[in-house]
Amino acid sequence: MSRAYYVTTPIYYISGNPHIGHAYTTVVADVLARTARTMGPAFFLTGTDEHGQKVANAAAAAGKTPQAWCDELVPRWQSLFAAYHVAYDDFIRTTQPRHERVVQRVFERLRENGDVYLGTYQGWYCVFDETFWLESKLVEGKCPTCGREVQWLSENDWFFRLSKYAPRLLEHFRSNPEWVRPKSAYNEMLALLEEGLDDLSISRTSLEWGIPVPGGGGVIYVWFDALLNYISAIGWPDDPRFRTYWPASVQLIGKEIARFHTIVWPAVLWAIGEEAPHLVFAHGWITTETGQKMGKSLGNAADPFALADRFGADSIRYFLLREAPFGSDFSYSEEKIAQRHNSDLGNDLGNLVHRTLSMIERYRNGIVPLPGDGPALLRRFGDLPQRVRDASLDLRFRDGLEAVWEMVTTLNRSIEERKPWALYKEGRERELDALLYELCEGLRLLAILLHPVMPERMEELWRRLGIRERRVDDDWTLSLAESIAGGTQTSLGSPLFPRMDLTPES
Ligand SMILES: [Zn+2]
Structure with a gap:
């Protein structure tokens, strides 16, 4: 184009x-x-x-x-x-x-x-x-x-x-x-x-x-x-x-x-x-689910201002694009929004961010290590930016988000499999650096790819990654040709997507 x-x-x-x-x-x-x-x-x-x-x-x-x-x-x-x-x-x-x-x-x-x-x-x-x-x-x-x-x-x-x-x-x-x-x-x-x-x-x-x-x-x-x-x-x-x-x-x-x-x-x-x-x-059309209880503690799903206040506008943006293929009718409820928020954003993406930045802080004083020479996990996602952009511009937002989530899942799995806590204990510094670097670079890519959908949260992630050379919404040709610099100072911060509890206060 x-x-x-x-x-x-x-x-x-x-x-x-x-x-x-x-x-x-x-x-x-x-x-x-x-x-x-x-x-x-x-x-x-x-x-x-x-x-x-x-x-x-x-x-x-x-x-x-x-x-x-x-x-x-x-x-x-x-x-x-x-x-x-x-x-x-x-x-x-x-x-x-x-x-x-x-x-x-x-x-x-x-x-x-x-x-x-x-x-x-x-x-x-x-x-x-x-x-x-x-x-x-x-x-x-x-x-x-x-x-x-x-x-x-x-x-x-x-x-x-x-x-x-x-x-x-x-x-x-x-x-x-x-x-x-x-x-x-x-x-x-x-x-x-x-x-x-x-x-x-x-x-x-x-x-x-x-x-x-x-x-x-x-x-x-x-x-x-x-x-x-x-x-x-x-x-x-x-x-x-x-x-x-x-x-x-x-x-x-x-x-x-x-x-x-x-x-x-x-x-x-x-x-x-x-x-x-x-x-x-x-x-x-979006419809509210009939029979949904809208008690005081649940807020009011029909009021878009209240919804944004409660979940964060970026979480609602994500829900709207992820829940149904664009074009078809779908119904929504606070329960559905909370489910997406907790599982996709809180557990998958939010935990990946939090675990990565915590480990960088704990093992490397918050400083991104120099790129290692271990297995290049991210190489298989080389065509991901193009896939995401094509899907979005073709109004297939859900497909694009699903493709991004493959990367989120892969990165989370790499933490489970390569056990950075054990690498640290055993003093396998090079392997640990390689993994931590890949995770940071993965977060950088996620912030770029998800910025159109969740601009405020991804700008926050960008700040925590400490990248100053470039903006998260720069021309992709420029930002995708680069990778995060070793030596970058990150900051941990509180969870990007705090868990939402929908059960009425006890
Ligand atoms: Zn009429």
């Missing part, structure tokens, strides 16, 4: 309550961006979606202007991402002038090209989903997505000629069967396309909280406005950042918004002469 990497999350509906699902999508984007940055330029965008009837209604109910209401809510989202150690490059808000300018400019471009026209919209509207529905799509007269009441609307609106792009969309789907993943989402969207497409109403005359249609005639439909954040943030059309990063490498979405992102979005991009993103990935 030589080109610049661009990853986006959906922009989050400002009035929503931040939950673990939002943390999930954003953490995944963060892992992708951190991984991509180890090889070249990368840009990671997230943000908030702030227009629409639902926001206007909620603000009115709170006795505030929509703008003031949004301004109050944005920090909630930003603090969620900070709590999860997410390092985005940009946070876009659809009420920012830089976004509004682009939306209006896109609209004007479409109007000049004849890709929008004025028509009469009559149909049903779900305020909750901000979505128009044909009568035939309603389920027992209600919104087919959320089951809520729909409103009858009849107004003169601008329509985007989506139907005109149906043949190109079909062609694009058929010749790029990997452009929408997972396969279930691809198949579902292809089936929709095969049914045929209606033009899409992209303005509303009955609403004021939105971006004005240039020249008057209501505001731009919130969904149309929202989609454009992915290009407004990087300065479409003239900013060099746009030419560097577009088309996006990966756009992460929840599967419920696949229709807008895989059908409407590429058509809009083509209409303004731009390319469709390389990949739209529609991931599954």
Whole structure:
């Protein structure tokens, strides 16, 4: 991969309550961006979606202007991402002038090209989903997505000629069967396309909280406005950042918004002469296990802030990526998180770190010995960095972590088998040095490979290893060509992943 990497999350509906699902999508984007940055330029965008009837209604109910209401809510989202150690490059808000300018400019471009026209919209509207529905799509007269009441609307609106792009969309789907993943989402969207497409109403005359249609005639439909954040943030059309990063490498979405992102979005991009993103990935839903007891002593698994406080955000990040293949639905509970935390992080990785650094302290005064010439245990993991990076960038995070854990297991086993305590007693210094050196170098590699997933904990490990010549998140080509220097002063510290006890206090 030589080109610049661009990853986006959906922009989050400002009035929503931040939950673990939002943390999930954003953490995944963060892992992708951190991984991509180890090889070249990368840009990671997230943000908030702030227009629409639902926001206007909620603000009115709170006795505030929509703008003031949004301004109050944005920090909630930003603090969620900070709590999860997410390092985005940009946070876009659809009420920012830089976004509004682009939306209006896109609209004007479409109007000049004849890709929008004025028509009469009559149909049903779900305020909750901000979505128009044909009568035939309603389920027992209600919104087919959320089951809520729909409103009858009849107004003169601008329509985007989506139907005109149906043949190109079909062609694009058929010749790029990997452009929408997972396969279930691809198949579902292809089936929709095969049914045929209606033009899409992209303005509303009955609403004021939105971006004005240039020249008057209501505001731009919130969904149309929202989609454009992915290009407004990087300065479409003239900013060099746009030419560097577009088309996006990966756009992460929840599967419920696949229709807008895989059908409407590429058509809009083509209409303004731009390319469709390389990949739209529609991931599954996380659900809490039913019947889970959430007593006081167990905290509240539904609150992402409480979860991060309790287990450490890096532990939750690890759990989210390790527990299920990315793309499928999965359920979680505090018990499951605690199990992963205690077994994988506490016992496997945490013990390896603690035993190694303890032995270095006890036998070598905390100083990394010079490399020995014993059996080179790590040589068989020469292709591990490449495997991990390939798996991550292909959104197979679980595979990557499993591969890393083979090394963790091997290193732990080498301690059992080569018994450094006996080597020390018997005065077999060279063998002891060789083993301790390999373990330290193993920890250095683990810190590098696991940093995208657990940035805060791996930075701590890096500090304890005492490496100053390089950062843990440096370009992998540089850091993998080196190894830890003999003579480096390490420090032991407390366990990286303290054991979590889930039984209520006795
Ligand atoms: Zn609905």
